[in-house]
Amino acid sequence: MTTVALPDYRQQSPEVAARFQRIRERPVILQVRDLEKAYGAGPSRHVVFDHVTLDIHRREFITVIGPSGCGKSTFVRIVAGLDEATSGQILLDNHPVSEPGPDRGMVFQGYTLFPWLTVKRNVMFGLEMRGRARSTAETEARQWIDMVGLAKFENSYPHELSGGMKQRVAIARALANEPRILLMDEPFGALDAQTRWKMQKYLLQIWKKVDVTILFITHDLDEAIFLSDRILVLGTNPGGVREIIENPVPRPRTLEQFLSPEFLALKARLDHLIHGDEPPDEEDKLPLGRMTTAGDDAE
Ligand SMILES: Nc1ncnc2c1ncn2[C@@H]1O[C@H](COP(=O)(O)OP(=O)(O)OP(=O)(O)O)[C@@H](O)[C@H]1O
Ligand SMILES: [Mg+2]
Structure with missing residues (x-):
């Protein structure tokens, strides 16, 4: 087997470095200051994470x-x-953030649309709650539905849509409130691989068109790299920030980049940060007893 030497995962081309310079010059929207979350007290106190600081x-x-x-x-x-x-x-x-507010939009993994409302009424809901007249809310909702490519489905109900389409409605509904930041917790986790990949491409197109900052949680390293400017890596035991990495993969992102040296170098680093060099867990091994020997001659 030949092994290919990968570049340092932090190595940025001049274009990527210039892009990060421009990002750093933009105003800070969200400041996270020495955040700690713990449960319980005394000896049973469990610190989930501490010292999380990020702009x-x-x-x-x-x-x-x-x-x-x-x-x-x-x-x-x-x-x-x-x-x-x-x-x-x-x-x-x-x-300071102390309660939910319209300046933060949320999209979760579970489909959170109101099943008794059409696509259009789902998107209008937040707008009307915030005092928009029905006709204005309708016009605005149509624009957002159009932007996620679902104009033909504005009068459909959630149960008439595929999983990916439902999540596009959820994104339209969140963006219709013009949040400063969109919070997405594994929003594509329940989708099949093909639909997930499409949704990642849709999301980048949407993000390009809208003035919104995105905080996106995922388990999937390819997804984390394909979408991000920076990646926040959290760990356990002890909990907290392992690393905050500037993604060296240039934009616009394409499928071909998944095999580029900088993509693979970053993926190897993320894999190492999450899984370390631990040997496979003994608990993952199944007992050796066999139920058959049929077909062994073909192996
Ligand atoms: N109400 C609670 N009481 C005690 N511990 C809790 C409570 N809620 C969450 N935890 C603990 O907080 C930790 C973090 O949970 P969280 O759901 O944020 O993890 P996660 O990184 O999102 O995990 P996953 O990747 O499985 O979604 C876990 O160890 C969990 O057991
Ligand atoms: Mg979670």
């Missing part, structure tokens, strides 16, 4: 990865104002 710039795309249980959902729920940190602070446009 996210306007229109940046941040993905968050880490092993199951490291606190990805907890982190995004605290940003959403649905959960409270034990200590530390989150500032959105310099205002």
Whole structure:
């Protein structure tokens, strides 16, 4: 077997370095300051993460990865104002976050559309809640539905749509409220591989057209790399930030890049950060007893 030497995963081309320079010059939208989340007290106290500090710039795309249980959902729920940190602070446009608000849009894995409302009424819902007249809400909802490519389905009900289409409606509904930041917790986790890949491409196209910053949680390393500007890697034992990585893969992103040296180098690094050099877990091995020897001669 030949092995190919990969570049350093932090190595950026001059174009990518210039792009990050421009991102850093944009205003900071979200400040995460020494955030800690713990459960319980005394000896049974469990720190999910601590010392999480991060600035996210306007229109940046941040993905968050880490092993199951490291606190990805907890982190995004605290940003959403649905959960409270034990200590530390989150500032959105310099205002401390303490409760949910229309400046944060959310898209989760489970389909969260109202099943009794049509696509259009689902998207209009938040707009009307915020005091838009019905006719204005309808016009605006149509624009967002059109943008996610579902104009033909505005009068359909959620049960008449595929999983990917439902998530596009959820994205339209979240963006219709013009949030400053879109929070996405494994939004494509329940989709088949083909649809997931399409959704990733749709999301990048949508993000290009809208003034929105995205915080996106995923388990999937390819997805994290394909979408992001930067990747926040969380860990367990102890919980917290392992690394915040500037993604060296140039934009626009394409399928061919999945095999590029910089993509593979970053993926190897992420894999190492999440799984380390541990030998395979003994618990993963099944007992050796066999049920048949038929067909062994063909092996
Ligand atoms: N109400 C609770 N009481 C005690 N511990 C909790 C509670 N809610 C969550 N936890 C713990 O917080 C940790 C983080 O959970 P969280 O759901 O944020 O992880 P995650 O990284 O999103 O995992 P996954 O990848 O499986 O979605 C877990 O160890 C979990 O057991
Ligand atoms: Mg989670």
